[in-house]
Amino acid sequence: MAAVAIVGWLAAHPRRGIEPRAVVLQGLALAIFAGAATEALILRMGDGTAGMAITWLSGTLNGVGWPEVARGAWLLLLMLPLLLAGRALDRLELGEDLARALGVRVALLRAGLGLVAAIVAAGAVALCGPMAFVALVAEPVGRLMSYGRPSPVAAMLAGAAFVTLADTLARAIAPAALLPTGLYTALIGAPVLILAVRRMARG
Known part of the structure; x- marks a missing residue:
């Protein structure tokens, strides 16, 4: 959530709002910084723990069973706003100005869906990397x-x-x-x- 807030703050323009290109560039820079911090933590671990961390960072479903599925079931409820947002996203494709004219609250839509998407992604990554x-x-x-x-x-x-x-x-x-x-x-x-x-x- 902190990463999403930082990228949103860095990529925001006073008049044009959040710019997609700035989101990509700022997100890439933050990802590189976070990756370096993760590598520094792994270097301080023992061999066994470091091996487990590297495997998890590669993304794995090994050892994932029904208990993990049950813990991740709440993510399905959070996905409902994303699944119901197709029409609003359709209008947003027309451009921000036209979307606003059609009644879409662009800033609120982006912030809300971005927050929900970040929580869902974080929950999935926590389970399987x-x-x-x-x-x-x-x-x-x-x-x-x-x-x-x-x-x-x-x-x-x-x-x-x-x-x-x-x-x-x-x-x-x-x-x-x-x-x-x-x-x-x-x-x-x-x-x-x-x-x-x-x-x-x-x-």
Whole structure:
């Protein structure tokens, strides 16, 4: 939550509000800073604890069972505002000025949905660690599924299918090694993201 607040504050413009490009750049800078701090903490750990931390940082579903599913069930309730925001996001695609003219409270919408999305993402990461490219793949693939329109439902389904596929491959290809699921999301996600962005650019 602190990271979201800092990025929002740094990326805000007095007249134009929050600028998407500034969000990306400030978020990238904050991520690099946080990554360096994480590496410093790992270097101070013992070998066993450091190994567990590195595995978790790769994103893994190993050892995740029904107790973890039960602890994460509350995230489904928080996702309801995101799933119901498709129409408002559709109007926001038209531009901030036109969206405001259509009755969308742009600043409140972005702040509210951003906060909810951050909590949901943080809850998921707390259970299984960060998995590379899931969010970056889910959004463009979800757009392709919904014919170019922003669809939280399609993005959610695409992300869930992507993680399930990666975990299935992790257990099928090297069951003895049981490599982290995040390794496979990165290997699959990078080319899928490139193809999806190229297709959207051509469209």
